[in-house]
Amino acid sequence: MEHDFEKQRSETIWVLEDLGSKQSLPAIADFDFYLVPASSLSDPVRAVSELKAEGYAAAFDEETKDIWIPIYALTVAIDAIWDHEERITKIGLSSGYRPDGWGFTDASKMNEA
Incomplete structure (x- = not known):
């Protein structure tokens, strides 16, 4: 099934x-x-390697294989967030991954999405 980027x-x-x-x-x-x-x-x-090649810091959990991609000092605006979310998703899809949301790093002040 094709990923629904608009959704x-x-x-x-x-x-x-x-x-x-x-x-x-x-x-x-x-x-x-x-x-x-x-x-x-x-x-x-492969996914982490491709993310790093695109300039992202990324790591995966050895047990779950989940991937975490931190981005620091990002403008809190739809276009800025979506730019990274879309690129990260495309890289992930090419390695058999699907997006699982994003959140503010300081979860004590912000909620995760």
Whole structure:
């Protein structure tokens, strides 16, 4: 099944707008993006390598094979978040991963999406 980027983008817009309606959002924040295996054939080494080749810091959990991609000092705006989310998702899909959301790194101040 083909990934629905429009649906994913719509969800990101909704989440950011919802968070903004409940609390004051900073202009810039640190984010964590997540990818999870879509099947037993998912290749975390390849995915992390491709993410790093695109300039992302990325690591995977040896047990779950989940991938974490931190992005520091990102503008808290739909276009800025979506730019990274879309690129990360495309890289993940090519290695058998699917997106599993994003969150503000300092979860004590912000909610995860």
